[in-house]
Amino acid sequence: MDDKLSSPNQFKEQLNKFLKTDKQEIIKSLLDSNLTGRGGAGFPTGMKWDFCSKAKGDKKYVICNADEGDSGAFSDRYLLEDQPLKVIFGMILCGMVIGSDEGVLYIRGEYPKSIEAINGSINELKKLNLLGDNILGTDFSFDLGICIGQGAYICGEETALIASIEGRRAEVDVRPPFPVTEGLYKKPTVVNNVETLAAATGILINGPEKFAAIGNKKSAGTKLVCLDSFFNNPGVYEIDMGTPMKKIFNEIGGGYKEPVKAFQVGGPLGGVVPLSEIDNLNLDFQEFTAKGFMLGHASIVSIPKDFPMSEYIHHLFEFSAEESCGKCFPGRLGSYRGKEMFDQVKNKTAKIPLKLLNELLVTMQKGCLCALCGAIPTPIMNILKYFGDEMKNDMVKDN
Amino acid sequence: MSSEKRKIAYIDGKPYEIGANHTSILKFVKSYVGEKKVPTLCDDPNLAPYGACRVCSVEVALEKDGPTRMVASCHTPVAENQHIFTSNEAITNLRKNIVELVLTDHPMECDSCEVNNNCELQTVANDLGISDHRYNSPKQHKGIPRDTSHDYMRMNLDNCINCGRCVRACDEIQGSFVLTMSGRGFESKITTDNDMMFGDSSCVSCGACAHTCPTDAISDVFMSKSADVDEKVRTTCSYCGVGCNLEASIKDNKVVAIDTPKETEVNAGHTCIKGRYAFSFYDHPDRLKTPLIKRNGKFEEASWDEAYDFIKKEMNRITKDNGPDAFAGISSARCTNEENYVFQKMIRAAVGTNSVDCCARICHSPTAWGMQQTFGTGAATNSTEDIYHADCFIVIGANPTNAHPVTGAKIKQQVMKGKKLIVLDPITTELAKLADYHIKLRPGTNVAVLNMMLHYIIKSKLYNVDFVRDRTEGFDNFIKEIERQDVDHLAKVAGVDKQLVKEAAIAYATAKNSMEFHGLGVTEQEQGSKTVMLIADLAMITGNIGRKGVGVNPLRGQNNVQGAADMGCQPHQGAGYYEVADEKNQKFYTEKYGVTHPTKPGLKIPEMFEAAIDKELKGLWIIGEDIVQTDPNSAHVVEAMNSLELLVVQEIFMSETAKLATVVLPGTTFLEKDGTFTNTERRIQRVNRAVPPLPGTKPDGVIVTDMMQKLGFDQPTYDAEQMLKEIADVVPFFKGVTRERLGKLGLQWPVQEDGTDTQILHTESFKLGRGRLKNFDWKESTEIETNKEEYPLILTTSRILQHYNAATMTRRTKNINIVDEDVLLIHPKDAAHRDINTGDIGRLYSGRGEVALKVEVTDKVKEGIVFTTFHFPEHMVNMVTGHGKDEETMCAEYKVSSVEVQKISNQFKTEVKPKENQAEVS
Numbered sequence A: 001m002d003d004k005l006s007s008p009n010q011f012k013e014q015l016n017k018f019l020k021t022d023k024q025e026i027i028k029s030l031l032d033s034n035l036t037g038r039g040g041a042g043f044p045t046g047m048k049w050d051f052c053s054k055a056k057g058d059k060k061y062v063i064c065n066a067d068e069g070d071s072g073a074f075s076d077r078y079l080l081e082d083q084p085l086k087v088i089f090g091m092i093l094c095g096m097v098i099g100s101d102e103g104v105l106y107i108r109g110e111y112p113k114s115i116e117a118i119n120g121s122i123n124e125l126k127k128l129n130l131l132g133d134n135i136l137g138t139d140f141s142f143d144l145g146i147c148i149g150q151g152a153y154i155c156g157e158e159t160a161l162i163a164s165i166e167g168r169r170a171e172v173d174v175r176p177p178f179p180v181t182e183g184l185y186k187k188p189t190v191v192n193n194v195e196t197l198a199a200a201t202g203i204l205i206n207g208p209e210k211f212a213a214i215g216n217k218k219s220a221g222t223k224l225v226c227l228d229s230f231f232n233n234p235g236v237y238e239i240d241m242g243t244p245m246k247k248i249f250n251e252i253g254g255g256y257k258e259p260v261k262a263f264q265v266g267g268p269l270g271g272v273v274p275l276s277e278i279d280n281l282n283l284d285f286q287e288f289t290a291k292g293f294m295l296g297h298a299s300i301v302s303i304p305k306d307f308p309m310s311e312y313i314h315h316l317f318e319f320s321a322e323e324s325c326g327k328c329f330p331g332r333l334g335s336y337r338g339k340e341m342f343d344q345v346k347n348k349t350a351k352i353p354l355k356l357l358n359e360l361l362v363t364m365q366k367g368c369l370c371a372l373c374g375a376i377p378t379p380i381m382n383i384l385k386y387f388g389d390e391m392k393n394d395m396v397k398d399n
Numbered sequence B: 001m002s003s004e005k006r007k008i009a010y011i012d013g014k015p016y017e018i019g020a021n022h023t024s025i026l027k028f029v030k031s032y033v034g035e036k037k038v039p040t041l042c043d044d045p046n047l048a049p050y051g052a053c054r055v056c057s058v059e060v061a062l063e064k065d066g067p068t069r070m071v072a073s074c075h076t077p078v079a080e081n082q083h084i085f086t087s088n089e090a091i092t093n094l095r096k097n098i099v100e101l102v103l104t105d106h107p108m109e110c111d112s113c114e115v116n117n118n119c120e121l122q123t124v125a126n127d128l129g130i131s132d133h134r135y136n137s138p139k140q141h142k143g144i145p146r147d148t149s150h151d152y153m154r155m156n157l158d159n160c161i162n163c164g165r166c167v168r169a170c171d172e173i174q175g176s177f178v179l180t181m182s183g184r185g186f187e188s189k190i191t192t193d194n195d196m197m198f199g200d201s202s203c204v205s206c207g208a209c210a211h212t213c214p215t216d217a218i219s220d221v222f223m224s225k226s227a228d229v230d231e232k233v234r235t236t237c238s239y240c241g242v243g244c245n246l247e248a249s250i251k252d253n254k255v256v257a258i259d260t261p262k263e264t265e266v267n268a269g270h271t272c273i274k275g276r277y278a279f280s281f282y283d284h285p286d287r288l289k290t291p292l293i294k295r296n297g298k299f300e301e302a303s304w305d306e307a308y309d310f311i312k313k314e315m316n317r318i319t320k321d322n323g324p325d326a327f328a329g330i331s332s333a334r335c336t337n338e339e340n341y342v343f344q345k346m347i348r349a350a351v352g353t354n355s356v357d358c359c360a361r362i363c364h365s366p367t368a369w370g371m372q373q374t375f376g377t378g379a380a381t382n383s384t385e386d387i388y389h390a391d392c393f394i395v396i397g398a399n400p401t402n403a404h405p406v407t408g409a410k411i412k413q414q415v416m417k418g419k420k421l422i423v424l425d426p427i428t429t430e431l432a433k434l435a436d437y438h439i440k441l442r443p444g445t446n447v448a449v450l451n452m453m454l455h456y457i458i459k460s461k462l463y464n465v466d467f468v469r470d471r472t473e474g475f476d477n478f479i480k481e482i483e484r485q486d487v488d489h490l491a492k493v494a495g496v497d498k499q500l501v502k503e504a505a506i507a508y509a510t511a512k513n514s515m516e517f518h519g520l521g522v523t524e525q526e527q528g529s530k531t532v533m534l535i536a537d538l539a540m541i542t543g544n545i546g547r548k549g550v551g552v553n554p555l556r557g558q559n560n561v562q563g564a565a566d567m568g569c570q571p572h573q574g575a576g577y578y579e580v581a582d583e584k585n586q587k588f589y590t591e592k593y594g595v596t597h598p599t600k601p602g603l604k605i606p607e608m609f610e611a612a613i614d615k616e617l618k619g620l621w622i623i624g625e626d627i628v629q630t631d632p633n634s635a636h637v638v639e640a641m642n643s644l645e646l647l648v649v650q651e652i653f654m655s656e657t658a659k660l661a662t663v664v665l666p667g668t669t670f671l672e673k674d675g676t677f678t679n680t681e682r683r684i685q686r687v688n689r690a691v692p693p694l695p696g697t698k699p700d701g702v703i704v705t706d707m708m709q710k711l712g713f714d715q716p717t718y719d720a721e722q723m724l725k726e727i728a729d730v731v732p733f734f735k736g737v738t739r740e741r742l743g744k745l746g747l748q749w750p751v752q753e754d755g756t757d758t759q760i761l762h763t764e765s766f767k768l769g770r771g772r773l774k775n776f777d778w779k780e781s782t783e784i785e786t787n788k789e790e791y792p793l794i795l796t797t798s799r800i801l802q803h804y805n806a807a808t809m810t811r812r813t814k815n816i817n818i819v820d821e822d823v824l825l826i827h828p829k830d831a832a833h834r835d836i837n838t839g840d841i842g843r844l845y846s847g848r849g850e851v852a853l854k855v856e857v858t859d860k861v862k863e864g865i866v867f868t869t870f871h872f873p874e875h876m877v878n879m880v881t882g883h884g885k886d887e888e889t890m891c892a893e894y895k896v897s898s899v900e901v902q903k904i905s906n907q908f909k910t911e912v913k914p915k916e917n918q919a920e921v922s
């Protein structure tokens, strides 16, 4: 991402320009760029802002979702700490477009440096009247606050996040109503991921064409990709959509330090991609989905060659049992029963009842209220498909 | 409306029209193909959709043969042309697998469970054909100690399925926020407050959680969800004027539990502690079971015939010697319409006097009178349901969350959703805490504050020009008088902030729909009727009359106080509100009753007392009213009763008044009789006999009719249905009422001949044609003028949630374990002057008498004001209250008494009540 917004002066100059820009034009730029949400669900950002700008409400909110909880993901953290002005700029413009005067950054408690960086920027911008009442003498006012995350993975889900800001138990809510019409304190609210907001800033400053020209219509622009320490060159990289995965892994990542057999891409709910499939994939949301995986937030976690896959499944069930809200029945009970199944495998007290496990996975996938326990079956099904042989001796087929 | 295109969606291939109330696929499907087509566990039609259980899942496709998607039907909207599939293999498997998961964490001891055969989980599992699960030794939440610490509620979390309905019922319906789901994932569980025992929590015992809980995880001591009963009888609550519909469970001719039907107009499956749980008074050993005649100062048991003959002889003697006006009757707002009607008929037609009154005299007579003067009809203009359509509420002198709990909860819910609320009250009530504008005025200054509000509305030109021009009269003079008001002076006497009153006035005037409620804090004052008329002005000049979500709405105290007045238990108006002094009306009544109707208006209750003391009134018949405990200045009342030659009291318990009677006749409770009650929104609802009268007792209507026959009056034997027919023939606004037509939900009067009822009054015009705008200046209460030097504090009284008025009934239930005394509230500054601390015993006294009460120091009351309830005969708070009366209607001035408080001792020690704690482990 280019660095046109690293100083408050640049910030002021750009803001001055956009304060005079027509809101519809801003929405149009976002739509033309084909930017989709980087937080996992992939909703077109321009549409989200447009809906919220049209929603009725005497008060509206902008929320930046900085609860980055995916294992192996640190791209949001990178942006918060190294490019805070870009994120904040995106929030201010969103506020201007939708008619909001208040934004909240929901930042994961494990990111104290991010909180510090954002806090510093907010204070500085306030002093310069680039945030607060009547920004730069206009009648647009916008204030920002920070809310520190409650600590469970589910807090990153937008309705649970809203509940958490309101001081309620972080529990997933039914939709509709969607946050754009009834969000924080039941007021119209845009919830955007950190990276989405930073990308929006880039698009608006540089024009949508450049972004849209990369990749394809549904997977446009660039995406931050995090490579873990199994790569020779670990780190976060901004990569054009459509880039072949093998190029990312072998050239950018510089290959692997140790033998690996698979990768979990896109966080705990993302797919488990066997090494052999990497050659057939490009950095593209739809391609991943079509193959039964999920690109999501694009973090890459390597699974070493000698790591037992039944333990990996155990770890996934345990994750959803511990990090879910427990509201919906298949989520609360299913995650726990799945974990128990693999506890018993680990302790050698029982074998995997394959039929029941498959039914359980379908039940969770189809029945759950949200994508936490509803998507955890994705990596598990991938593992059963690609690494089933590895667990052959631990399974009973007709139970 | 109908010009809109009809929208269609398909259920299992068949087209159906999408209606306005089809807010989810579930509602849509249920309305066309029945309740059972789609199973549910976390859904309750009275709660917002929640989406937890997922057994309501269905498949949908956006077009015919399009790709399908599984969705939870309870929270997914129906879309036009959508194809909905309610069952196929995938759906059934999903539902089965989910319920199987639920069973992995359920004890499965149905045979010994309270809700066996009335359990939603059991039903859903049976319908899906599963009784067991396939998981290997799953961990369960088993052996959680049962919480039996509460006097009414019971918790058995082993059987909890985490559907969250109890939490939502407490939040969304009751608004008390006692229950929470705490913990995460598999460890989530229901807790009360911060992990307190149920009995120590802030629970208000409304029972909403037990009512909605699909299993027996939350229930009550009566096991009200048990299917092991002989019969369930639908009836109407006999406590307050909200008029909740109840359902009594009967076993072996006893009422074993009370719940509420889900489908009701008034209460939507909700009640308060009194309606649902405070019923065990009905067969309490204290019930009177035989007539009693006092001879030589002692009650002797008598047969019914003996008692009737005794009364007949005495009545005849009194009226023969002194004329019919030496006799009077006080009817009961707790009794049915039929009973009130026949009682006033006895007094008027069989005795021959108009001296019949009821407790409306001491509560809402100023409302009835004031609204008659301004609108023409003395009843609530709108319906309770309108609460959902209002944008701003003004609540004056009422504490609905305590005194009208179900209506109070509804208002509270709306306010929590962001509707505006203005409260005029000297006490920081529960609603006042939530109010946008709490005008904490001192008692006796309602007229001052309303004049201020009117002034600000007029000055800011916020009145509704069209409404004032088309629907009212007297505006020119009105505006002059209002402009003349000295707001600074008024603000000073009321002790309120001018700016706050102004903002509240503007909020009321500018909201789209503003709805008014008032209680006895308005009426029980010297300027009570005037306050009512100013409230009517406020509604009229802002155009808040005659449509949904607005109006002037008295919160009627007793269950049938509206009905008692409608039926003619008033000395100046007969059944249907015809003035008795009018010759035309005399003719009408004479024709209907078959005897010459008296024309001289009779005595009002306070006048009866005076007349008794003056030996002009010699005989009095009272039904179910403990006037000694509840009327102000008890000593005076006792003197009056003792001056009578004959006092007949129809009662269910030996009340303070009954003790003074010559003859006591044992009546029955509402559970043992048929009839109708009319609630605060003019809804006439059926009371259906749940159990036969206790041996030895008779329904009150039967007693009165028996007596009429004894007196030689031609009155057919009492039958509630026949009596209602007679009423429909006499009372014009009951014209189309029959017992059958009332059905389950009742009808709101006026009811046309064809049975059409009326939700909103004054939609086109007022009964008086145009609404009359009237002005009144504020005047200091005589009570304060006279006594303020000697008795500088002002006492105002009210009631609490757990008890009802004289508490004759609620004291004889477990409610007494929850609250067992009247407590005096005093402001910290006033307490400091008198060296009083919380827990001390104080002497509350006035020129009339004194009582000793436990004191609580709190800023809930305004400085200079003290507050208490009047529920307990041990305290007899009305020994202290005053003689003041509303100028127009003689309604007693309970809300303003000049008093003083003195510390007696700090002897009070916090008594630790032994509670059965979590002993029992299943």
Ligand SMILES: Cc1cc2nc3c(=O)[nH]c(=O)nc-3n(C[C@H](O)[C@H](O)[C@H](O)COP(=O)(O)O)c2cc1C
Pocket: A036, A037, A038, A039, A040, A041, A042, A043, A065, A066, A067, A068, A069, A070, A153, A154, A155, A156, A157, A158, A159, A191, A192, A193, A194, A196, A197, A370, A371, A372
């Ligand atoms: C279980 C769960 C966890 C999530 N965690 C995050 C998160 O940490 N950060 C994030 O931006 N979005 C997260 N999301 C997605 C959000 O719900 C939401 O879609 C997103 O913040 C919208 O922003 P976007 O449109 O900019 O992507 C999560 C979703 C689920 C179901």
Ligand code: SF4
Pocket: A154, A172, A323, A324, A325, A326, A327, A328, A329, A330, A331, A332, A368, A369, A370, A371, A372, A373, A374
């Ligand atoms: S799937 Fe259900 S239990 Fe799991 S996190 Fe989502 S709502 Fe909560």
Ligand code: SF4
Pocket: B159, B160, B161, B162, B163, B164, B165, B166, B167, B190, B209, B212, B213, B214, B215, B217, B218
């Ligand atoms: S106690 Fe009853 S209503 Fe509450 S969550 Fe448990 S099962 Fe549901």
Ligand code: SF4
Pocket: B237, B238, B239, B240, B241, B242, B243, B244, B267, B271, B272, B273, B274, B275, B276, B404, B405, B406, B407
């Ligand atoms: S609110 Fe009134 S009518 Fe309803 S249950 Fe309570 S006392 Fe009875």
Ligand code: FES
Pocket: B039, B040, B041, B042, B043, B050, B051, B052, B053, B054, B055, B056, B057, B072, B073, B074, B075
């Ligand atoms: S009834 Fe729809 S999710 Fe429970």
